[in-house]
Amino acid sequence: MSTATHAEHDHGHHPTGFMRWLTTTNHKDIGTMYLVFSLVMFFVGGAMALVIRTELFQPGLQFVDPAFFNQMTTMHALIMIFGAVMPAFVGLANWMVPLQIGAPDMALPRLNNWSFWILPFAFSLLLLTLFLPGGAPASGWTMYPPLVLQTGDAFPFLIFSIHLMGLSSIMGAINIIVTIMNMRAPGMGLLKMPLFVWSWLITAYLLILVMPVLAGAVTMLLTDKYFGTSFFAAAGGGDPVMFQHIFWFFGHPEVYIMILPAFGIISEIIPTFARKPIFGYAAMVYATASIAFLSFIVWAHHMFTVGMPLAGQLFFMFSTMLIAVPTGVKVFNWVATMWRGSMTFETPMLFALAFVFLFTIGGFSGLMLAIVPADLQYHDSYFVVAHFHYVLVPGAVFAIMAGVYYWLPKWTGNMYNEKMGKLHFWITAISVNLTFFPMHFVGLAGMPRRIPDYATQFADFNAIATVGAFVFGFSQLMFAWNVYRCAKGGEKASAEVWEGSHGLEWTVPSPAPLHTFDTPPVVK
């Protein structure tokens, strides 16, 4: 691989201050904006989670009324999914995909700018509903009718903000696919691409196929509420269960949209710190593609309890279990990569290792939920809450944090504070288990989800979960502080940054100049 050129361009006009960020078409600037936005939303959604956990610290109604509690659960989910996790991965893609494939920028830079700047408007609309008469949406992020149709003035705000989020995601996905397909450096065939790029290519196709389904579903809700249609209204000949089918046809691939890029990040980090190439590169690519394909044929496992023919139950149960095969291939390959590697345990590697271990716990509880007769018991219990939080917090969120620590020296030119990074990791890893592991027990014992009050036998585990949640929440301030300090200064990072790193992004200086790969590198 050749060394990248990094001459600064002089286009004669450089807006400064806010205008620089508003008008930028540079993939690194836009990546930074996505990541900062995501961090802000992470704290906003996290604050809502702490309201939920505060209310659940003890049985009985203590701090908030039940209606507001429902608003918090709904908003927490919407903000964390669409405002924190997804934008964080798009930010990482913006920064790293062009650098990893040797492209000077994204293929459609103006579209890229627009994709980002839609988001603050979308989330302002959503958050402003908290101040409307009747408050924010409170029907859960799944927005099932007829409950969601009881939403007050917040309803059109919710629908419009989801349309905007979807538009942003689809435009971002188009940009990523077009960039990867057309802008790769000479010699970089598809099967030479870094696994993070592969994971994003597949994720972007998922986004294009499912975000319009969500948009269609919420458009139909809108017309049901305001224009007299009866898509989902039983009284008019519609079918409320059909909404659940459509929603989960989007919703299950959405889960993989939030985890496939995480797989990509982990597949970059483990080889670096094990100082070995990834074990089974091609198998990793095919496993990712298989998971993406399977994600389209498992949706009804979210709704076994609404009733469906036995053949349907069996199909969705077995297709769901089938996902364990490519996922198992991935976990095996990560472990095999580490086998006899010269491993070191810097902060990104610690988060990556915790990801492998804890995400697998989330995967196993997912397998339990796939078993129809068992799911009839577990459905809508805290066991489900434990399951998806294991997938999304020590899964997706840990991978994002691992990725940020891994690439931060490349972005800023400075090393972050390793001691603080490790402390952040250990407090986070312990508190995340303290928060979510007891939820398995209360769920199995019968505690329903989405309730502000519960029977007294669940009190101890809930108190533990609340303490864990507060420790987890406040320990993330260390992460924000470490990133901020690293952006401001610190020990200078080399171009390679990590001893075991390899790939085009490590051939450019640290910090990566605003313009890279103006002359395409040649990949041998």
Add this chain to the structure above:
Amino acid sequence: MDEQPTSRQARRARILRNAIILALAAAAVYGTFILMMAERGQGVT
């Protein structure tokens, strides 16, 4: 898709073509689901 166009114009044209096809695909998915549900409501399917 492994073969990359060499000239700048050819690459630009391919980028735009790809982007338009993907956008149309997204629009088609959106429309198809709504039409399918509308027909279902009228007892067509």
